[in-house]
Amino acid sequence: MRRSTIFLIHTAVLGTGLVLMIAIHPRLNLPSREMIVKNNAMLVQKLDITDLCLFTEVRYTRHLSQADLFSAFQESPLALEHYPSGSMTRPPAWMTPGQGTGEGQ
The missing domain is CATH 1.20.5 (Single alpha-helices involved in coiled-coils or other helix-helix interfaces)
Incomplete structure (x- = not known):
């Protein structure tokens, strides 16, 4: 064979x-x-327990409701995203222009 x-x-x-x-x-x-x-x-x-832990990589993606605004930019505001989970989540509605505030609707 x-x-x-x-x-x-x-x-x-x-x-x-x-x-x-x-x-x-x-x-x-x-x-x-x-x-x-x-x-x-x-x-x-x-x-x-109220919050779901979606990602385990970094603190600003573990619990999205408890992340501070500047934790993703600790290196600098123009720093590239180090972890893929940061690109898979959206910012909160109140941070997006025209969302959650009644503007532009």
Whole structure:
């Protein structure tokens, strides 16, 4: 048997195994996931947590409601964004011209 045929068979078997794991594993793990979600919901309610931590990179993207205005520009106002999460979030509506203040609408 040629080496390329062995490689293709090996790749097909591993690919099939990967697809089966992706399809079966979430169903096998469902009861424990439901328990984790219930425990997390109870913890959020007990601790009265209000803000969702979307990104873990820098403090001004962790909790957008608690970021100060100048923390993103600590290096300088013209500094490039170091972290990709800063480019994935919008500024608050009150900082955008014509948004939240009734201007330009």
